[in-house]
Amino acid sequence: MNMPFYVSPEQLMKDRADFARKGIARGRSVVVLAYDGGIAFATENPSRALHKISEIYDRIAFAAVGKYNEFENLRVAGVRYADMRGYSYDRSDVTARGLANAYAQTLGTVFITESKPLEVEIVVAEVGATPEDDQIYRLTYDGTVADEHGFVVMGGQAEQLGRKVKDGWRENMSLGEALRLAVAALGSGEGSSSRTIEAAQLEVAVLERGRPRRSFRRLARPVLADLLADGAEASSGEATGDDLPPVDALPVGTATPGTSTADTVPPDPTDSAAGSGDTATTGPDASDAGPEGPTDASPTEEKPDERPEAPGSTPDTER
Amino acid sequence: MTLSADRTTGRLPDAFLRPGSSSFVDFLAEHAPDRLPGNRVMPAGVTDPATLSPHATTIVALTFDGGVLLAGDRRATAGPMIASRSIEKVFPADEYSAVGIAGSAGIGLELVRLFQLELEHYEKIEGSLLSLTGKANRLATMLRANLPMAMQGLAVVPLFAGYDLDKDTGRIFSYDATGGRYEEHEHHGVGSGSLFARGSLKKLWRRGMDADAAVQVAVEALYDAADDDSATGGPDTVRGIFPVVATVSVDGYQRIEDAEISRVAEQIVAQRRERGHLA
Numbered sequence: 001m002n003m004p005f006y007v008s009p010e011q012l013m014k015d016r017a018d019f020a021r022k023g024i025a026r027g028r029s030v031v032v033l034a035y036d037g038g039i040a041f042a043t044e045n046p047s048r049a050l051h052k053i054s055e056i057y058d059r060i061a062f063a064a065v066g067k068y069n070e071f072e073n074l075r076v077a078g079v080r081y082a083d084m085r086g087y088s089y090d091r092s093d094v095t096a097r098g099l100a101n102a103y104a105q106t107l108g109t110v111f112i113t114e115s116k117p118l119e120v121e122i123v124v125a126e127v128g129a130t131p132e133d134d135q136i137y138r139l140t141y142d143g144t145v146a147d148e149h150g151f152v153v154m155g156g157q158a159e160q161l162g163r164k165v166k167d168g169w170r171e172n173m174s175l176g177e178a179l180r181l182a183v184a185a186l187g188s189g190e191g192s193s194s195r196t197i198e199a200a201q202l203e204v205a206v207l208e209r210g211r212p213r214r215s216f217r218r219l220a221r222p223v224l225a226d227l228l229a230d231g232a233e234a235s236s237g238e239a240t241g242d243d244l245p246p247v248d249a250l251p252v253g254t255a256t257p258g259t260s261t262a263d264t265v266p267p268d269p270t271d272s273a274a275g276s277g278d279t280a281t282t283g284p285d286a287s288d289a290g291p292e293g294p295t296d297a298s299p300t301e302e303k304p305d306e307r308p309e310a311p312g313s314t315p316d317t318e319r
Numbered sequence: 320m321t322l323s324a325d326r327t328t329g330r331l332p333d334a335f336l337r338p339g340s341s342s343f344v345d346f347l348a349e350h351a352p353d354r355l356p357g358n359r360v361m362p363a364g365v366t367d368p369a370t371l372s373p374h375a376t377t378i379v380a381l382t383f384d385g386g387v388l389l390a391g392d393r394r395a396t397a398g399p400m401i402a403s404r405s406i407e408k409v410f411p412a413d414e415y416s417a418v419g420i421a422g423s424a425g426i427g428l429e430l431v432r433l434f435q436l437e438l439e440h441y442e443k444i445e446g447s448l449l450s451l452t453g454k455a456n457r458l459a460t461m462l463r464a465n466l467p468m469a470m471q472g473l474a475v476v477p478l479f480a481g482y483d484l485d486k487d488t489g490r491i492f493s494y495d496a497t498g499g500r501y502e503e504h505e506h507h508g509v510g511s512g513s514l515f516a517r518g519s520l521k522k523l524w525r526r527g528m529d530a531d532a533a534v535q536v537a538v539e540a541l542y543d544a545a546d547d548d549s550a551t552g553g554p555d556t557v558r559g560i561f562p563v564v565a566t567v568s569v570d571g572y573q574r575i576e577d578a579e580i581s582r583v584a585e586q587i588v589a590q591r592r593e594r595g596h597l598a
Contacts, residue, residue, distance in 0.1 A: 076335075083343055083436055083443075084351070087347075102329065105329040214439075
């Protein structure tokens with residue numbers, strides 16, 4: 001192996017970004033989407049013990065894709081951060097924004113200073129008193145923060161799944177509709193072939209707006225199976241219920257509210273990283289939410305073509 | 320001392336990212352020991368530290384068929400004065416347990432807050448609940464840390480009750496100021512009025528009571544405590560202040576509504592009136 005004497009910063013950052021992206025894309029996707037009563041999280045995860053979605057605080061949840069040991073570490077740090085803050089001040093003073101900033105700084109610092117970037121992508125979501133107060137922050141391996149509206153898909157074939165969710169998502173979906181959309185999206189992929197994912201293979205949790213204190217709740221298999229089954233009956237025409245009828249009926253504006261952010265922040269990490277270098281695309285939100293250092297360091301190049309062939313080829317529990 | 324994010328960079332401090340204990344108290348001890356209630360240093364020269372914080376009084380607990388009940392009066396005293404008529408001393412520790420405090424109110428309330436957080440923190444990090452005995456032991460450890468304060472007169476004596484999901488039964492744990500933990504059976508009481516409350520419980524408690532009967536017994540025991548102990552408050556019908564009564568069953572922690580306690584209290588008063596001055 002020959003060691004070059006000089007590696008340009010661009011090349012160094014690009015290599016690191018490629019490395020992180022590859023790792024993230026190898027796992028299975030997580031879908032986060034808002035529904036009328038809160039925010040729902042869904043992913044394909046046969047493990048009952050190793051969670052990708054978990055509770056951080058009263059109104060805040062965490063979802064991650066990538067290397068399990070790395071995001072588990074961040075999750076624990078997040079719980080400690082939130083509990084420490086709530087203990088020092090008050091429970092109402094713990095916000096997703098503060099946590100997202102702390103995560104962004106941490107990810108950004110590791111990306112630049114450590115020998116290996118963290119191969120993770122994270123969503124920190126907070127359910128508000130009204131749907132307008134809901135906050136969904138998406139953080140990438142380099143510390144970029146994006147303030148998302150409505151939905152996020154990350155990990156695996158994120159771009160492809162993101163398009164699917166974007167087509168189906170609208171404001172004020174019921175929980176059943178939202179979950180059917182999420183599960184249909186998770187089951188799609190690898191070209192046109194789609195499969196139906198059983199409730200037993202899913203990890204699903206919600207932040208419920210109506211619950212008094214701790215709003216995080218995992219949906220047990222029977223509940224989940226009921227919610228998913230309702231859709232099969234309701235949309236009796238469709239095989240999987242993934243094409244929700246009302247979408248066509250809605251004007252474009254209502255179908256994708258918050259279009260500005262949803263559009264400018266593409267659902268794929270590769271796009272996000274490529275865009276963040278030249279300011280405009282992720283610019284406003286990223287700078288709103290805080291960190292700017294890592295953003296500048298992001299590589300600016302075309303989407304690499306190393307998209308993984310088979311998302312399920314590695315055991316999911318490791319990712 | 321770093322608070323929650325590193326001041327200079329805003330990133331999470333290394334201590335936060337270090338794998339380790341799922342105990343928040345242990346984390347605090349390592350990362351911010353100054354914030355642990357037991358770690359405060361009492362300045363020399365305070366002649367009677369016990370007067371610094373009001374004194375919380377009587378708590379009773381009893382088991383019933385399918386759960387356990389915890390109840391406390393609403394009075395806090397500072398020497399001969401009533402410091403508060405409406406203080407609450409019974410709290411949910413988590414979904415399946417409750418804790419009540421007697422003794423130094425300021426330290427007790429802080430202890431409860433930390434204990435609640437300790438259980439929640441464990442639950443979030445581990446993804447599962449501690450066993451009931453585990454929770455009871457955790458509280459004992461936290462009390463032990465408060466021993467230096469207790470020796471100066473600022474003792475807290477909690478009463479812990481919860482529903483044991485493994486054994487399908489309600490259980491009661493009492494403590495002393497040194498952190499000693501004792502499992503109680505059927506019923507127990509702590510605090511200044513506990514002598515009278517326990518006597519009352521002994522006569523009123525029956526095997527196989529349902530939750531409603533248990534509420535009556537608890538309110539009556541507190542009534543008896545208030546009757547003979549000046550530091551325990553009775554039902555205050557003028558201001559509408561009634562004891563805090565909570566049950567813990569397989570359905571979780573549930574606080575009984577004031578309207579119900581008010582009804583039970585009226586009933587007891589009516590019975591006593593009927594029985595005359597000997598009651």
